[in-house]
Amino acid sequence: MAERYYFRLSRDGETIEDEAGVPAASLAHAEAEALVLIEEFRRSGELPDPAAGWRMEIHDGNGTVLRTLQLS
Incomplete structure (x- = not known):
């Protein structure tokens, strides 16, 4: 069964939040x-x-x- 995972871009107090998320069968799939x-x-x-x-x-x-x- 798929779970919903969410993404958050962040750095030093700044955050861009994903409020919709994505369904994925596992953490590896979400990654x-x-x-x-x-x-x-x-x-x-x-x-x-x-x-x-x-x-x-x-x-x-x-x-x-x-x-x-890490994105860098």
């Missing part, structure tokens, strides 16, 4: 979705400067951070 999303953001120019300390956190519906991906 793969996050990597695709990061690449789409990079290609479109929407991704904040990755050299500026941004990270993407994958969290559950309770807000518990399950995995953190």
